[in-house]
Amino acid sequence: MITIQNNDGDRRVLVLDSPFALDESPDFPEYLFDVIFVTNPSVGETQTILNSINPVTSTKCCYKPIFVAKALEGKMGNYAEIIDGYADDINSMDVLTAIENIINYNTLIGLSATEDPILSSNQFFIRLTRYLISRKKTILEPRLDVSASTGYVIPIFDLFYRQGAYELSDYFVFMQSMTEKGLFRISKFVNKVYLCPDCLHSHLLYVQTCPKCGQSSIQTEEVIHHFRCANVTPEHTYNFGGQLRCPKCHKVLQHIGMDYDRPAIIYTCNICGNTFIEPQTKTLCTSCHGAFDADQLIPQDFNIYEITSEGKQSIISPNIGFTIYTEFYDNYIEFNRFLSRIRLLAEQKFSGNITGDLLVGKIWVLDAEGLTMSIRPEIIELVCQYFPNNKVSVANNISYVGSVVRNYKNVGDTEEDIINFQVMLSETIRAAGHVLKSGERICYSYMKLQGNQSTIDDFVKEMEFISPMPDDSYCPDQDNPASKPAATSSSLQDEPEIE
Ligand SMILES: [Zn+2]
Ligand SMILES: [Zn+2]
Ligand SMILES: [Zn+2]
Incomplete structure (x- = not known):
């Protein structure tokens, strides 16, 4: 069911409890409602509703306050990033205040609710950053997330990445371009990580391999140096019936440090029999299944970004889309x-x-x-x-x-x-x-x-x-x-x- 009701603050609230193709519907034009209230009590169904009805990507709902059922508080995962509050009563004092704060601030900074459908990654980034400005969330902090593409992700970005809103390569170019223009500022370096050169995902397996045949079925063994005769060979060559005996001079070894020592570890390949001092590190991408040498990986800094005051003005300005293109052309x-x-x-x-x-x-x-x-x-x-x-x-x-x-x-x-x-x-x-x-x-x-x-x-x-x-x-x-x-x-x- 979907209705429009006036709240006590005289704002028109679009109330709905099930998925609805709002952007495509001619029945509920953008100008008929100021606020969205999703009353469905299920986490999964509310998330489905929010995939299309949200204040970032929806053409009719962008920047508008949005509330969901009280019972869902603390359960919405990254969707919490696009929810302004949890309530059962659209006229509770908290809700009324939150609505007025958002609407008045959007009016003050000149954010209009009308937007075109999103056609490119860059348009999406502009919409998302406009939303963040509208909610005064100007610090963009990456968090570690085991299930996320690049390991470190900004939760609200990742929420939409999973819906296909942008490409990872566009994301890194956008962050860099905004920083170079002074619209974002790096407020803190977090970490430098290495990403898959093909798909930019971070979930890589590190594998040590034989430099000769490239297989990873290798084993390590210590090398023994017999001082008396200067023999240096792998430990197994000293093994005689449970005793350590030198294969060259046939003396029984006594005390480590006194008559012999273990100066190194060597690797032996179980496949080709090759013996070597240093294995070769290879990486296997769990996302695209590509195999790469470690030096082919892409180093990527993750930072906490802050939208600067100049950034706030530029991002809200209607010309921002072109400003970004000047970076490329x-x-x-x-x-x-x-x-x-x-x-x-x-x-x-x-x-x-x-x-x-x-x-x-x-x-x-x-x-x-x-x-x-x-x-x-x-x-x-x-x-x-x-x-x-x-x-x-x-x-x-x-x-x-x-x-x-x-x-x-x-x-x-x-x-x-x-x-x-x-x-x-x-x-x-x-x-x-x-x-x-x-x-x-x-x-x-x-x-x-x-x-x-x-x-x-x-x-x-x-x-x-x-x-x-x-x-x-x-x-x-x-x-x-x-x-x-x-x-x-x-x-x-x-x-x-x-x-
Ligand atoms: Zn010896
Ligand atoms: Zn080998
Ligand atoms: Zn990959």
């Missing part, structure tokens, strides 16, 4: 820098310092109603990849690519380069198709600087606007029916389909 620049660059190039062109055409490509997405939408980070990533030699930026719901076409000798060369620029823009918007949701359309147009010094301002001004007549547009629903599963086997096409 050095052709992405802030819009103000992009604008000054375009101005500079334009002035250079009109003063004759550069020959060639100055082009700006604009890419934008329209929703089903034909309104522009904010550019998703995945699209920026694609644009950066498709135009590695051009500067890329984002503003006004538009992704920009700046390009100077130059060094041409014949008139025809320019035209060809401009056409290539357009072709790349067309390919980019098609590649972005898989990021679009039903009904959305991605468009591009390009601008070419013309005129003289006095037209630069107009050119820059025009960059802010989208054209009602794009040069090309793409809507996966309408333009690409052949890619639908129901279609018959695809006929030969000019261009390969982008998966």
Whole structure:
């Protein structure tokens, strides 16, 4: 059963007792409720409910206060990390206070409850860190967990890792990138551990092996040094009917330290008979079953991180998604820098310092109603990849690519380069198709600087606007029916389909 009830603080509480596809349901839009209350008394069922209805990954519930039944207190494992309280009465004083504190703080810091579905690891990390800020949990401390991927895990991260929210490699890059940007700070070093180079899991078996045949069926034996004749051989060669007798001079050994000693241990391989002083250490990953030499393992520091005050501001800001991409793509620049660059190039062109055409490509997405939408980070990533030699930026719901076409000798060369620029823009918007949701359309147009010094301002001004007549547009629903599963086997096409 699922209902919406007003509490004594005049907040609307979504009360439910069983799993429900809330994000997909048209009956309970995000704006109809402020708080979630799960009344199911079972640990397992409540955990199942929280897998989809939670304040981190749910588009309708993000950052909203969430409470579960009183009986579950202390029993929810890592799920406790996303629960604001345990109660049987939605009007108990504690609950009312907790709700007001969270809602007022979210309003104060400007965290809006509306978010898009999560499409990438980085989007997930932003959502999770926003949630942590909303709950004033700015210390991220790894704990040892025998069942966790990397041994040391931050419990709330691990909760979602187990649901497939992110890749481990993305996690380490994210933590490092946030620290380099000053958005996180290492408040304490915890430990350096070694991870599997293939899957980054920490659960490795260390195996000592024969350096010759690589098998681990080896045994150790002490070596005996007989002072009198200087014989040094393994202990078993001294064994004669329960006595220690030198195999070289046949004297019976008396006292260790007096007439003999045991200077070393040697290893013998039971498989190939090889004798050696030092076995080779190999590791076996219990997760991916890969076998590696010890020096191939990846050293990884685990730290306690703190979200800095600068981090809190940046993470809550809507542009954070792009900020992260700048770490990977050095052709992405802030819009103000992009604008000054375009101005500079334009002035250079009109003063004759550069020959060639100055082009700006604009890419934008329209929703089903034909309104522009904010550019998703995945699209920026694609644009950066498709135009590695051009500067890329984002503003006004538009992704920009700046390009100077130059060094041409014949008139025809320019035209060809401009056409290539357009072709790349067309390919980019098609590649972005898989990021679009039903009904959305991605468009591009390009601008070419013309005129003289006095037209630069107009050119820059025009960059802010989208054209009602794009040069090309793409809507996966309408333009690409052949890619639908129901279609018959695809006929030969000019261009390969982008998966
Ligand atoms: Zn001897
Ligand atoms: Zn061997
Ligand atoms: Zn592995």
